[in-house]
Amino acid sequence: MVELHWNVVYGPVASRRFGPSLGVNLQPPDRKVCTFNCTYCQYGWTRLEADGKLPVSSAWPKREQIARTVERELTARGAAGEAIARLTIAGHGEPTLHPEFPAIVRDLRTVRDRVAPSLPLVILSNSTTLDRLAIRKALAELDERHMKLDAGDDETLQRINGATVPVEKIVSGLKKLHDVRIQAMFVTDRSGRLDNTGQEAVSHWLAAVKAVKPREVHIYTIDQQPAFPFLRAVSADRLETIARRVRDLGIPALVYA
Numbered sequence: 001m002v003e004l005h006w007n008v009v010y011g012p013v014a015s016r017r018f019g020p021s022l023g024v025n026l027q028p029p030d031r032k033v034c035t036f037n038c039t040y041c042q043y044g045w046t047r048l049e050a051d052g053k054l055p056v057s058s059a060w061p062k063r064e065q066i067a068r069t070v071e072r073e074l075t076a077r078g079a080a081g082e083a084i085a086r087l088t089i090a091g092h093g094e095p096t097l098h099p100e101f102p103a104i105v106r107d108l109r110t111v112r113d114r115v116a117p118s119l120p121l122v123i124l125s126n127s128t129t130l131d132r133l134a135i136r137k138a139l140a141e142l143d144e145r146h147m148k149l150d151a152g153d154d155e156t157l158q159r160i161n162g163a164t165v166p167v168e169k170i171v172s173g174l175k176k177l178h179d180v181r182i183q184a185m186f187v188t189d190r191s192g193r194l195d196n197t198g199q200e201a202v203s204h205w206l207a208a209v210k211a212v213k214p215r216e217v218h219i220y221t222i223d224q225q226p227a228f229p230f231l232r233a234v235s236a237d238r239l240e241t242i243a244r245r246v247r248d249l250g251i252p253a254l255v256y257a
């Protein structure tokens with residue numbers, strides 16, 4: 001399991017997809033706040049309040065602190081000649097849940113433009129908050145939007161992602177976003193219950209991908225200790241077979257095995 005990030009800025013992480021990626025964590029330092037509870041989450045299970053709701057935390061990092069920390073880190077790393085390919089809003093939970101998310105995106109753009117104007121500012125999001133116009137507008141301000149979509153039917157989404165949000169709502173939000181990259185994690189387990197690679201699950205997922213019309217799809221599998229310890233990685237051959245079916249839809253698909 002990967003430890004929670006105690007700082008706003010972490011890394012650079014050697015990302016399979018991005019190269020050296022400097023992470024920005026908008027989460028409270030002591031807990032993961034997420035609308036999903038993915039079986040593969042490298043940060044462990046999502047803890048909810050006794051009433052089943054997301055924790056209300058006063059420990060979200062402040063907007064000013066986030067901008068100040070990112071500016072200081074970018075300046076220092078630029079001066080040291082450190083290679084960074086992306087400034088990635090991600091962290092140990094869903095970043096769009098920060099109560100000041102739209103303002104933070106504006107601040108980060110300003111900082112990036114001032115300190116490292118050629119550095120792409122990107123996000124990894126689980127796609128569950130797109131019913132909110134303010135979130136969609138903020139996401140549109142970023143250079144790249146990498147949006148999670150692991151299943152196209154509610155049962156698989158519930159099993160793999162612990163979702164309480166229906167697929168239809170997620171797909172509807174994704175369709176309203178411009179220039180989306182879909183990130184899809186494929187996993188399996190010994191029982192076949194936690195598996196989104198079966199024929200039926202993949203067919204539903206392909207239908208959802210087709211409806212979203214993303215710019216491209218990134219397909220990958222676990223490479224860290226997952227929350228559910230018996231989850232297994234999917235073979236590169238199987239991932240490539242799924243990618244070919246995406247390409248058959250006329251959508252570019254890249255495999256990160």
Ligand code: SF4
Nearest residue numbers: 034036038041093126
């Ligand atoms: S969406 Fe991301 S942070 Fe949230 S549970 Fe899933 S993998 Fe973990």
